[in-house]
Amino acid sequence: MDLNNISSPSFLKELNTKQLRDLSYDIRKFLIEKCSNTGGHIGPNLGVVELTIALHRAFNSPKDKLLFDVGHQAYVHKILTGRASEFDTLRQYKGLSGFPKRIESEHDVWETGHSSTSLSAAMGMAAARDVKGEHHYIVPIIGDGALTGGMALEALNHIGHKKTNMIVILNDNEMSIAPNVGAVHNILGRLRTASPYNRVKDDLEMLLKKIPAVGGKLAATAERVKDSLKYLLVSGIFFEELGFTYLGPIDGHNFEMLEETLQNAKKIQGPVIIHVVTKKGKGYLPAENDTIGTWHGTGPYKIETGDFVKSTTSAPGWSKLIADTVTRIAREDDRVVAITPAMPVGSKLEGFAKEFPNRFYDVGIAEQHAATMAAGMAASGIKPFLAIYSTFLQRAYDQMLHDICRQNLNVFIGIDRAGLVGADGETHQGVFDIAFLRHMPNIVIMMPKDENEGQHMVKTALDYEDGPIALRYPRGNGLGVPMDKELHDIPIGTWEVLQEGVDAAIVTFGTTIPLAKNAANILSAKGIQTEIINARFIKPMDEKMLHRLMQSGKPILTIEEAMLEGGFGSAVLEFANDHGYSTDRIARMGIPDIFVEHGSVDLLLRDLHITDEEAVNRVERLIAKKSKKQAGLKA
Structure with a gap:
């Protein structure tokens, strides 16, 4: 199929299963070819091809609202909404954005780039729908990793409490979870959500309640038995207790199962969560076999081999230089620990984690927790290195101010990707941190002219004991300057x-x-x-x-x-x-x-x-x- 001819997702409703599978193949082939030239988030998008097609078949965008959490898995959505012809410009200057963009299409109803925002936005849209007396579906699509974000949990709590009509898609691409769940959950998920099952269950409860004297007790006993089985067998009990109807887990690459579950979900009143298991990178072996996140987002690559097109510079990468220097100092000082909010690969901390597994903490997508955890460690005499992208440090503003700076704690913040980052655009440009940190009392902020000065600033930061200190460093590579063998401190506040x-x-x-x-x-x-x-x-x-x-x-x-x-x-x-x-x-x-x-x-x-x-x-x-x-x- 010529994907460039797609102008609207409405055509999907006319396709049979074979045609849907053929379309999935064409989309994967298209994405692999286009991203090999432009780079981009190829792994996440290969994993959601069938899921995105199924969503656009089941719902009527843009009347029904599809919200992609983070947004780096929205390439398939862009293709199905008429933007395939623009993919040669993906993430390029004045070209197609790598994230949902409201000015690009009426189908992009929510702009994202940071994790864990979709549920709160969806609650806002659902509340607005209800206030206006409208009737359409609100469908946020959120990954399992994004649920570690506190904002997502806050939203789940509110949605469940208000019993808001909403269908949440939990896209779970951690394959280790699938065997732990098993077929029992698939069966129970389908049984509990199919309308005939719900009708039989309701009829049975009504019948029991009609029996004189003992009816109420029998009904209560039946409910306790049902709840006990649910606790025993259904992994979705967490969501059930929050007020959601939990469906799944289901195979996110099976059109029949996706369609059946989505149609069942549309019949249920109140919030529903559909647990969909997908394979990140599906359809391209180098991405499928990735176990550490290398293929989450890439630069250009060679399709035949999966080899990345590497920079010709021999200068060290900034992230690796900083992480390696922290590791070097940690060998001499066992108080040094490293903390990252789900970015061990991006922040190049794999070496530290391997050498000091008991001193490395990946807290997941939880920047606020990471910052205050670092403060707690510093208050206990530890030297925490908090490696965090500038754009994500924005999410921990209050923790920086209230927990770290106010208490004048010795936390070393490595502000990665400081400055312009290029292709990821508005949501990721690291250009705000100076303005939002500079007015905080007690903090020191520094940025090196080259990688040699950078390594000395790492030592300066880890030797500093008078409060928080932040080191900004850019994306990409250094200048290739000679490196001193011995590290030394740089006097604070000297130009x-x-x-x-x-x-x-x-x-x-x-x-x-x-x-x-x-x-x-x-x-x-x-x-x-x-x-x-x-x-x-x-x-x-x-x-x-x-x-x-x-x-x-x-x-x-x-x-x-x-x-x-x-x-x-x-x-x-x-x-x-x-x-x-x-x-x-x-x-x-x-x-x-x-x-x-x-x-x-x-x-x-x-x-x-x-x-x-x-x-x-x-x-x-x-x-x-x-x-x-x-x-x-x-x-």
């Missing part, structure tokens, strides 16, 4: 002059230092000598150096790959204002008040005007402004 210059100063840190150097070279060719400062400590700042800069009269340009509002440049302006210096000769470059979409980092930086050309223009304008002001004063 570094990388290049002298009498005419202007560029103050920056991390990934934008090469940009500053390029700009300084261009300016030098024009006769403008620019000082470059590595502001490696974002908080506390080097006040001694700032006083020198302000008193020198040099124009100052700050550059950051982060939000301008509340960011590093704002801190420099605040310093100038607080100490009576003029702010007229200070300019800031960074990310404006927008959400940054997906695309290559270089193209995004160009769109955001964070380039060496823009830096040159800004410095020249500052110098011209200064000259004009001086000329005015002389006149």
Whole structure:
């Protein structure tokens, strides 16, 4: 079937089982080919082909609302809703998003990128439906891993309490669970949900209650027997006790079983949860055989072998460099432990986990718990390294403020993927952490100019005993600089002059230092000598150096790959204002008040005007402004 001809999922209702299987094959072949060029979340999507087809057959999108938790398993949904022709642009600049996107299609009713949000959103949509007196289905699709998120559990509690009409799809792709559940659960699931069974059960209870004197007791006894069997045999008792009707588990690749269960679920009043077992990566052996999550999300790969198209750089990856340095120090200090919220592979902590299994904690998708658990360990004399992506640290804001910073506990936060991350787009750009951490008392925030300084900052962080300390590091690889063999501490709050210059100063840190150097070279060719400062400590700042800069009269340009509002440049302006210096000769470059979409980092930086050309223009304008002001004063 030519998938490019699909404009609406309505055609699915006319297909027979053989045609559905053929369509599944075509979709898998299509996804494997397209993602081999663009990269993407190939594993999750190969696992939900039949499930997504079955959902679009059973429901009428967009009237019925399908909400994909996290959203990285929505590629099949995008194909079935008319976007196959755009897949060559998947996750590319100005192309198709890798997540549901409301402006892309009316079928994308909820935008996701972070886990565990679908149930709360679904409850909101169901409540709005009921208030408006409408009648349609609300169907969130959530993975088993996402249920470790506290927000999902909060939503389950509320949905069950309100007895809201909703059909929750629990997509369980952890294959070890299937044998533990067994055929008994499949049989009981079908029996308990089929309308004839429910009718017979209700009729039996009514009959027992009609028997004089003993009827009520018999009915109560029958109910206790039924409940006892349920506790004994049905793994879904947790959901039942929350107020859900539990169906399953069922084979998520079996169209007949999916269709039967979905139709039964539509007849049940109140919230229903359908436990669907799927195989992540189904249909492509390298992804099927993945046991550690390598094929969850990938870059481009070779279809025939499954080999990834690797970067040509020989520089170390940032995540691995930081994790390996923590591991190195942990060999000498048994107080060092590592904590991650479900990202051991992404944060490259597999080596630490293997070497120190009793000092490694993967808490699942539970960022808030991870942060407060780290605080509890620090309060007990342990040195926790909390490895967490910048975008996911947002979810633990209160724990950072209330539990870690307020108590001034020695937690080392490794903020991975700090700055622009590219293809994952708006939900994953790590550009907010400076703004939401900088105003927290007690915290130290730093970012290295290269991987050698990065390893020394790890040691600095683990030696620091005066409160929380955060190390930002970007996605991707370092610069390939020589690495010192011996580690040393960097004095907290000290900056570094990388290049002298009498005419202007560029103050920056991390990934934008090469940009500053390029700009300084261009300016030098024009006769403008620019000082470059590595502001490696974002908080506390080097006040001694700032006083020198302000008193020198040099124009100052700050550059950051982060939000301008509340960011590093704002801190420099605040310093100038607080100490009576003029702010007229200070300019800031960074990310404006927008959400940054997906695309290559270089193209995004160009769109955001964070380039060496823009830096040159800004410095020249500052110098011209200064000259004009001086000329005015002389006149």
